[in-house]
Amino acid sequence: MERLTAVELVNTIRHHGNGGVTDELATLAGLARWIREREELPSSITGAAQAIADEDLRGEVVELRRAVRALFARAVSPGPASPADAGRLLPGDQALAHLNAVAAREPIAPQLHWPAAGPPGSRPLSAETDPRVRLLAALARAAIDLLSGPARERLRACTAPRCVLYFVKGHGRQEWCKPSCGNRARAARHYQRHHTPGTTPAAAPRA
Template sequence: MERWLALELVSTIRHDGDGGVTDDLATAHGAIRWIQAQADLLAGHVPAGEMTADEDLTVAVIELRRAVRALFARAVSPAPPSSADVRQLMPADQALAHLNTVAACESVVPQLDWPPDGAPTARLLSAENDPKVRLVAALARAAIDFLSGPQRTQLRACSAPRCVRYFVKSHGRQEWCKPSCGNRARAARHYRRQRAATDGGSTPS
């Protein structure tokens, strides 16, 4: 299954399995664990495995996530957004400005690599020395690439009970982010139908 860095970022807010919501970026150590887990997606931008816990970096990533989640909510509209933060979303214009500002914090230039025995490839060469600035800017650029790409039109907020994830729809009839959410949603629908039948058929005392 294809992974997108922007989707991984917004998915750091997730259902905790007990009816609540957990935040993988709640602590600096948690944020570093998440960053290190994205080493493959960050390859070529920053040495994610060498990053260390830092409160300022954590705050910067969380604020960027707020902006990206607000823009994800805009992308799925008029369908409902994730219920995790729907009441505290950053205004869309503010989110857009923040995303673009963060992406611009790192000066990059495209470089063409073309080995004698291979195909040409492009990479971005950074003029920024601070790996933390490069990291947050890379996350912002990943969100820009995602939201300006074809996958945006397939972005959905999972409607299963208690789920707060966004996902990219991979086939025409997909309603949920994963099979377990589908099972939970169908069970909830069945329960509601049974409850409605019972309530509708009861005789008042």
């Protein structure tokens, strides 16, 4: 099973075709749908998505996202942060304290398991039964894992026109979150080079 990533949480704020941004978590239906689609979460959480998606939980998830986005902006500095909320981020110390407090709401103990035909391994054990607490703590731990690990050095805010997403670079030359953003950025650069006031377009080559 693929690990839950904090990028999925922060990217619930995204660009839409009319030039603005949309929030996938703006409604209870959107929150329930987003939880159900997280295959990385235990089925005890995703299966209860409709039942647990109330305004209190939505507010807590959005506030956690706000803290994580502030810490993402710190991680990509001095590069640009996502323009979606770059001017109204939480102070760094407040964001850090909130993230750690949410992660600490679910006490987890490592448990050793050792199959007869294989090597030993460990897995977390939680005594928490409230799926709301488990969801929030899992999202917070995902952010802590990313920000405290090597992926932090590859975290970027996409700089394509109108894009507000964060991404983790998959290779050294990656500049944008997806190919369509790269195409849009190159087209914008081309337009700027050829339509900037005071510049003379290059002469067409002679036949």
